[in-house]
Amino acid sequence: MPGRTLVSLSSVSDDDLGRELTLVWEIEPGREIVEATQLPAVTATGFDDPQRLGAFLDAVRWGTVASADTRTLQAPFRSGITIETYQLAPVARALTMPRVNLLIADDVGLGKTIEAGLVAQELLLRHRARRMMVVCPATLTGKWKSEMDEKFGLDFTILNAETLRELRRSHGLLANPFAVFPRTIISLQWLRSPRVQRLLDEVLTPDIRHPGFFDLLIVDEAHHCAPPAPRKTSGYAVDSLQTRAVRRLGEYSQHRMFLSATPHNGYRESWQALLEMLDPQRFTRGVDPDPKVLGQVMVRRLKDDLVDEHGRPVFPGRETQAVEITYSDLEREGHDLLDRYLRARRTRVPGKKMRGNDLVALLLKKRLFSSPPAFARTLDAHRHTLETGTVGGGDDLPDYLQEALGWDDDLIDDESSAQAESEFLLTVDAGGVPDEHAAALLQQLSTWTAKVVGPPDSKASALLEELRRLRGSDERVIVFTEYVDTQRWLAELIEASGLGGDRLGLLFGGMDTDRREHLKAAFQAPPDRHPIRVLLATDSASEGIDLQLHCHRVIHYDIPFNPNRLEQRIGRVDRHGQHHKVLVSHFVGAHWEQAGPHSYDADLEFLSRVATKVAVEREDLGSVNPVLAAAVEAQMLGRPLLVDPLTVKAHPSTQLLRAEQDLRAHVADLRTQLDRSVTDLHVRPANIRRVVDTALAMAQQPPLIEQADGIVAHPTLRSGWERTVADQEDPLTGEVRPMTFDATLAGPDVVHAHLEHPLVAHSTRLLRSAIWGDTATLHRVAAVRAALPDAAGIDDVLVAVFARLVLVG
Secondary structure: OOOOHHHHHHHEOOOOOOOEEEEEEEOOOOOOOOOOOOOOOOOOOOOHHHHHHHHHHHHHHHHOOOOOOOOOOOHHHOOOOOOOHHHHHHHHHHHOOOOEEEEEEEHHHHHHHHHHHHHHHHHHHOOOOOOEEEEEEEEHHHHHHHHHHHHOOOEEEEHHHHHHHHHHHHHOOOOEEEHHEEEEEHHHHHHOOHHHHHHHHOOOOOOHHHOOEEEEEOOOOOOHHHOOOOOOOOOEEEEEEEHHHHHHHOEEEEEEEOOOOOOOOOHHHHHHHHHHOOOOOOOOOOOOOHHHHHHHEEEEOHHHHOOOOOOOOOOOOEEEEEEEEOOOOHHHHHHHHHHHHHHHHOEEEHHHHHHHHHHHHHHHEEEEEEEEHHHHHHHHHHHHHHOOOOOOOOOOOOHHHHHHOOOOOOOOHHHHHHHHHHHHHHOOOOOOOOOOOHHHHHHHHHHHHHHHOOOOOOOHHHHHHHHHHHOOOOEEEEEEEEOOHHHHHHHHHHHHHHOOHHEEEEEOOOOOHHHHHHHHHHHHHOOOOOOOOOOEEEEHOOOOOOOOOOEEEEEEEOOOOOHHHHHHHHHHHHHOOOOOOOEEEEEOOOHHHHHHOOHHHHHHHHHHHHHHHHHHHHOOOHHHHHHHHHHHHHHHHOOOOOOOOOOOOOOHHHHOOOOOOHHHHHHHHHHHHHHHHHHHOOHHHHHHHHHHHHHHHHHOOOOOOOEOEEEEEOOOOOOHHHHOOOEEEEEOOOOOOOOEEEEEHHHHOOEEEOOOOOHHHHHHHHHHHHHHHHOOOOOOOOOOOOOOOHHHHHOOOOOOOOOOOOOOO
């Protein structure tokens, strides 16, 4: 442009440090050349109040940690949670890594999401990451968004079909969500779809492979991304669609974090492939990892191992109880009829279709062991299939049916799961039209089902008795079941027994998000604030939800054939924040010692032993669970039992996971590092309060309202400041909650105003910009009287000069 001046500017803002902007100087409104600063003049009348100047210095200090400083932590002070010292291990290690490749393999409930959030926050603050992606199961996308927002003040966008439609409507048909949104969350299921892969083709081009399109890739439940084990006893583990999708993202990511409580599924090749996706420079598929190298990238702690700096256990432990039930002759008759019917079917099934027949048998038994209504629904669907003459069922199932039926670890909503079961019976029922003997047994089963569907059976009666026992206390309990049919039946029985009303809540997959969050808030509230005492929950609804604040009792109404589900259930309450020993109960026949092989009592007793092992033995169950699942399947199908669940031990190669040895010393080091960061950064509650008070006064806003020692309420703010205190309503009452700058006083009823809280962050930005723009009427000089110790050797005036050095380019 002739006669015009192009000026290139580099941002010195902490939020956008180093970002360059080119503008035309002559047409830029409000342009001004700021003269080079120098030490301020000291005059008799030119002194600032020390507290006010201190607030400006703190505001600058909180954004000036250099990337080269690998010891000072900032992220813990920018999260709205009480952080346990052990949770600092991943972020402390990440600061020492030029390229962050971390496998966070902590036990269920230790706070892997918090640990990953701390790493992400620290990388953002040090300008080492900007574009981030979280990949997780579909049921966890909402939890990741809310956790990052509420606990770290980070806004993530969930990518799905609805988001894409809105983006195309607002930005045009060619808009790509991966280029538009800097921080995104995507489900594994949607990531592997052809539609998403085409969108990634547009942005993952060869010229940006190094250093990468994504600055940080976080993969939650990363064991889902490892190549699945061969379905047959021998064979090569073939990469699944989601394995290939996640590997592709990793190749275009500068930093990677994988999260999984069970990273090793017992198959060496899957384990090696997972490590190679995490760090292809250190690990190679087909080669066992070096324990020392593995220790460089992995953080692994089990609950039983964790102690505080004083050597005391962090988690109170678990206690399991098998509730004995005397089953009636009528109930045993149903199991006997089903067993005879399944054996009659099995004799007519050709070998190549045996797998389909086995899955029908397992599905019917799972439903029978759950409840009469659950069994009745599946039996009706099965009879309908046979009456239509459908015959099919090869040895393999389509991937979507494998997933929906729950033979792997993924959980979908209850409605989709039930629909998938019906579709499964229509698609792969291998039995065909039953012969006369099998048809007669099937008719007897239907007649038996009609007798037992209504009233409570022996197990339901035992559950009702347990709930009556707890009725007079404030104790809360979660009752887990696999099926909505069972859940609804139990809810009717509880209501009819006078134990329901506002004391009972139902949590199921596919329920409205607002209802789900309100129910969660009610169950997490103190007992004197909400009357709910019993929560009936399905597995698909409970994954990713935390319920540990006022509940330490879990009842398995039915026992899943997949042991991973058992640990996920218990993990809802056995997690960070639990202060009581977790009590886990399940049901077993009273006379199982005298039970014959493959009888009703024998099958239930076998499941009981599996549940006990998962609840009590807090070991590396990732490699144990596949063996347990195979043993359960063999028991339910009446095949020879090759393994006793009480004797199964972790695979020898999984011992590599036990990398942390001297945990007490390690925790003490982390505590020292955190305390040093508090001192260096001046992030004590009084200092944070001082920054907010100074900013409100400078912006001519009313001051904070004192409520109690350390607790304040925000005034009526205006001119945009009202947005900094939005969304602070109590989820139960809708009333605005007070705030505190002290993490030890924060809780469900009091909001923690940490450094990333909108009010604190806005105040900090205002003070920083005022220093650069010289609009704060600061003299930049303050004087204080201090009694210095004799050891300091100072007996004259001491002058301390503060300056900030910014390097860009």
